[in-house]
Amino acid sequence: MTSDQTTSTELSWWLIPGRFIRRQILPVLTDLRLAIILLLVIALFSVSGTVIEQGQLPDFYQSNYPEHPALFGFLSWKVIQVVGLDHVYRTWWFLSLLVLFGTSLTACTFTRQLPALKAAQKWKYYEEPRNFTKLALSAELEGVCLSSVTPILQQKSYRIFQETSQEKDDILYARKGIVGRIGPIIVHIGIVAILLGGIWGAMTGFMAQEMITSGDTFQVKNIVDAGAWSSQDVLKDWSVRINRFWIDYTPTGGINQFYSDMSVLNNDGQEVNHEKIYVNKPLRYHGVVFYQTDWGISNVRVRLNKSPIFQLPMVQLDTKGRGRIWGTWIPTKPDLSEGVSLLAKDLQGMVLIYDAQGKLINTVRAGMSIPVNGVNLQILDIMGSTGLQIKFDPGIPIVYTGFGLLMLGVVMSYFSHSQIWALQKGKTLYIGGKTNRAQVAFEQEILSILEQISSLNKTEKSE
Numbered sequence: 387m388t389s390d391q392t393t394s395t396e397l398s399w400w401l402i403p404g405r406f407i408r409r410q411i412l413p414v415l416t417d418l419r420l421a422i423i424l425l426l427v428i429a430l431f432s433v434s435g436t437v438i439e440q441g442q443l444p445d446f447y448q449s450n451y452p453e454h455p456a457l458f459g460f461l462s463w464k465v466i467q468v469v470g471l472d473h474v475y476r477t478w479w480f481l482s483l484l485v486l487f488g489t490s491l492t493a494c495t496f497t498r499q500l501p502a503l504k505a506a507q508k509w510k511y512y513e514e515p516r517n518f519t520k521l522a523l524s525a526e527l528e529g530v531c532l533s534s535v536t537p538i539l540q541q542k543s544y545r546i547f548q549e550t551s552q553e554k555d556d557i558l559y560a561r562k563g564i565v566g567r568i569g570p571i572i573v574h575i576g577i578v579a580i581l582l583g584g585i586w587g588a589m590t591g592f593m594a595q596e597m598i599t600s601g602d603t604f605q606v607k608n609i610v611d612a613g614a615w616s617s618q619d620v621l622k623d624w625s626v627r628i629n630r631f632w633i634d635y636t637p638t639g640g641i642n643q644f645y646s647d648m649s650v651l652n653n654d655g656q657e658v659n660h661e662k663i664y665v666n667k668p669l670r671y672h673g674v675v676f677y678q679t680d681w682g683i684s685n686v687r688v689r690l691n692k693s694p695i696f697q698l699p700m701v702q703l704d705t706k707g708r709g710r711i712w713g714t715w716i717p718t719k720p721d722l723s724e725g726v727s728l729l730a731k732d733l734q735g736m737v738l739i740y741d742a743q744g745k746l747i748n749t750v751r752a753g754m755s756i757p758v759n760g761v762n763l764q765i766l767d768i769m770g771s772t773g774l775q776i777k778f779d780p781g782i783p784i785v786y787t788g789f790g791l792l793m794l795g796v797v798m799s800y801f802s803h804s805q806i807w808a809l810q811k812g813k814t815l816y817i818g819g820k821t822n823r824a825q826v827a828f829e830q831e832i833l834s835i836l837e838q839i840s841s842l843n844k845t846e847k848s849e
Contacts, residue, residue: 415493424487431483435474438466441593441611447472473611476588488581495574506567509547511557512807515816521807522825523832524818530839532556532810535817538838539806542831556810563801566822572795579788587781589613594776599684600631600769603651606674606776620672620778624658625651631772633681633733641732644681646772673778680773683712683730686737687766690718695766700730718759726758733770739763804828806835815839 414420439446447463456462470477518524535558539546544560592612598604605625609618629647636642643664650659650671661669669676683700690696700712710731717725726747727740735752741759750756755764806819817836821828 569799576791583784
């Protein structure tokens, strides 16, 4: 075998993968049906990630999604954790769907949209009358000069290309709305940017949950969900203080809104940011977002006779889904041989006091005192705790940029790419055109142009 044959053989081996991709892979990737199926599957699992709580502890799913009976007959906590429905947006299969969908859009852009734009930027003059018979809209006008068409088209925002051939036949080509050909490309770029932003956020972001007592200072530690490339370096060198947490109640006793007054502190304890947050109004600092999502009762402050003030923790009791209630036990003797139970269901200051046998002794409000087991028990205050959900998602700016491009591309896509040809053969003017959308409006525009040409011709003849 000669060296030329060897080189030819090696080249053919290199060409085989490229030929296989062009003939086998690209037609599948650019298939509209594949894109629609991928979009529906992504939407389906996105809905599941919205309905099924994300990033919770295993105990949560075991209690809310039992095996017997399973939700819809199959959705149990085991299925959720095995498939990854408790962290849908970070699973390898969901990210693979996003990558495949983005690859399909990119392939479609390069193989269809860009060639279509390139073809639309070119123009070709019609030099024979038979060319106009191929157009959906065309007309023949006698005794009309081509020069009368140019100002009319310019008034309608057409860009005109015109020349005179060697045979002295006037030829004209005009177009407008080329931006409509760019619109779909911008749409594809916007969607790909959204997908890239989602993937980047899923791989580098994290989510944390904290329950902090009013008055406490904390650093974010309780990370419940994080991407494979996430880093908590953004949480260094600053902390957050809950200056105050409170709840506004309706006249009927329901919760109207709950608030957290928060300060961001640097390493020296100096306040660098301050915000009052509530539901749908978070605190943002260095890309970390603090959402107000929950609340609870953390402590109760009491005094027995003239003793120092005791701050006792309150825990949420298991009510089997019949409401939220917190409780604690208060000793009334130094040897802890006797005591009472204290229950509260909100921060309005109303507490229930029960004896050791579970009998209701009395109902009091914060600030009041009551004799119990030979001592004077004073309820000074009920302290609340704020439930915060903390998110860090570096992909959000990319996603927002993608949505901006998507909306811009959709608007641009509404512009029709309209083309008009005209040819002067002797005293006969051939004119016709076509458009890629808004056919009825284009027909009306052509009729309007023809009417203006006719009226202008009649005016010139009368003069």
